[in-house]
Amino acid sequence: MGIEKLENKEEKQEKIVNMFDDIASTYDITNRVLxxxxxxxxxxxxxxxxxxxxGKERLGxxxxxxxxxxxxxxxxxxxxxxNNVEIEKYVGIDPSVGMLKVAKEKVDFAxxxxxxxxxxxxxxxxxxxxxxxxxxxxxxxxxxxLREFHRALKPKGxxxxxxFTKQERSGxxxxxxxxxxxxxxxxVGGFISKNYEAYQYLPExxxxxxTTQMLADELEEVGxxxxxxxxxxxxxxxxxxxxxx
Numbered sequence: 001m002g003i004e005k006l007e008n009k010e011e012k013q014e015k016i017v018n019m020f021d022d023i024a025s026t027y028d029i030t031n032r033v034l035x036x037x038x039x040x041x042x043x044x045x046x047x048x049x050x051x052x053x054x055g056k057e058r059l060g061x062x063x064x065x066x067x068x069x070x071x072x073x074x075x076x077x078x079x080x081x082x083n084n085v086e087i088e089k090y091v092g093i094d095p096s097v098g099m100l101k102v103a104k105e106k107v108d109f110a111x112x113x114x115x116x117x118x119x120x121x122x123x124x125x126x127x128x129x130x131x132x133x134x135x136x137x138x139x140x141x142x143x144x145x146l147r148e149f150h151r152a153l154k155p156k157g158x159x160x161x162x163x164f165t166k167q168e169r170s171g172x173x174x175x176x177x178x179x180x181x182x183x184x185x186x187x188v189g190g191f192i193s194k195n196y197e198a199y200q201y202l203p204e205x206x207x208x209x210x211t212t213q214m215l216a217d218e219l220e221e222v223g224x225x226x227x228x229x230x231x232x233x234x235x236x237x238x239x240x241x242x243x244x245x
Contacts, residue, residue, distance in 0.1 A: 013116075013140045017095045019198045020068070024098035026193040028069050034189055042232050042239065043072050043133060046160045047079035049241050050129050053227050054158055058086045059128040063152065064110075065117045065145075066135025067092030070103035073110050076131070091127075093120060117145035125154045133162040137209045146222045153244045159224060161240040165212045212238050 023030070031039060059080075064072050073090050080087050090110035094100050100112050115121040117132065118141040130149045139145045149159050189199030210218070216226050224242035231238050 009140045013095075016138050016140075016201075019195070019201065020096040021098035023193045023195050023198050024069070024096065024102050027099065027102070028071065030189050030192045030199075031071075033192060038233065039237070040075070042162055042237050043075045044079055045230070045232075046131065046133070046162055046239050046241065047072075047076050048083065049228050049239070050131075050158045050160050051079065051083040051085050053241060053243060054128065054156075056128075057084060059088070060154075061089040061091060061127045062087055062129045062131070063091045063093065063120075063122060063127040065093050065120065065130060065132040065149070066138065067094045067103060067112070068096070068099045068133075068135070070107035070110065070112070072131055072133050073103075073107050076129075077109065091122065093117075093122070118148060119144075120148045120152050122152050124151055125157075127152050127157060128154055129158050129160065131160040131162075134164065136161055136163055136215075137205050143218060143222065146218060146224075150223045150244055155244060157244045158227075159219070159242050159244070161215070161219075161242075163215070163238055163240070164206045164209070164236065165215060165238045166206060166209050212240065216240060216242075 062076050070092050073092055092110050092112045093115045095116045104112055113121050117139045186199040190196030219242045223245050225245050226242050228241040
């Protein structure tokens with residue numbers, strides 16, 4: 001049964017987590033191949049923009065939600081050094097035990113906690129920054145998660161979201177992008193990971209997701225002020241940065 005066809009929220013969320021457990025060992029290499037490495041620049045842009053908006057030389061905690069294998073935490077640390085920002089503590093949160101196992105093996109400077117975006121295992125107003133890259137689309141109770149981000153952020157804290165938002169495509173170039181996302185990506189991702197269902201889920205989940213404006217509206221509704229949005233690579237990926245009011 002496909003993930004998008006499941007009606008029960010808990011069942012659907014559990015199936016998504018199990019899927020990420022299954023592809024954890026090949027997740028990094030598959031990402032690099034599918035994005036041709038360009039996703040690294042998208043992640044770094046999100047970090048830099050957060051530092052720019054905050055305008056501080058010292059931050060207490062950066063929390064990466066749906067951290068997966070910990071990729072974004074590595075870029076948070078790298079970009080903090082380049083921006084002359086000192087960060088006291090890095091925390092990665094993910095419901096997938098398989099993903100966290102990989103993260104702990106490659107990132108030795110962060111604390112990793114098993115947990116869900118919609119019920120963050122961290123204190124109120126404990127983080128200066130909360131990030132989530134290509135994960136909010138996989139959270140079934142998305143509004144609950146956004147409220148949790150707001151709760152856990154310090155006043156004027158920043159949330160950084162990178163995601164494949166739904167696009168209204170027209171013209172030849174966009175048809176080529178759609179063909180790549182719906183036909184090529186699932187086959188390549190499935191071949192590398194040996195889990196074809198996981199990478200068939202990706203374009204299906206994008207099709208079922210929100211537009212950039214809809215996601216920005218939800219952030220505003222739960223108490224954030226939008227500070228920055230940027231689409232990359234013909235709208236394949238979108239960066240949203242918002243600040244807690």
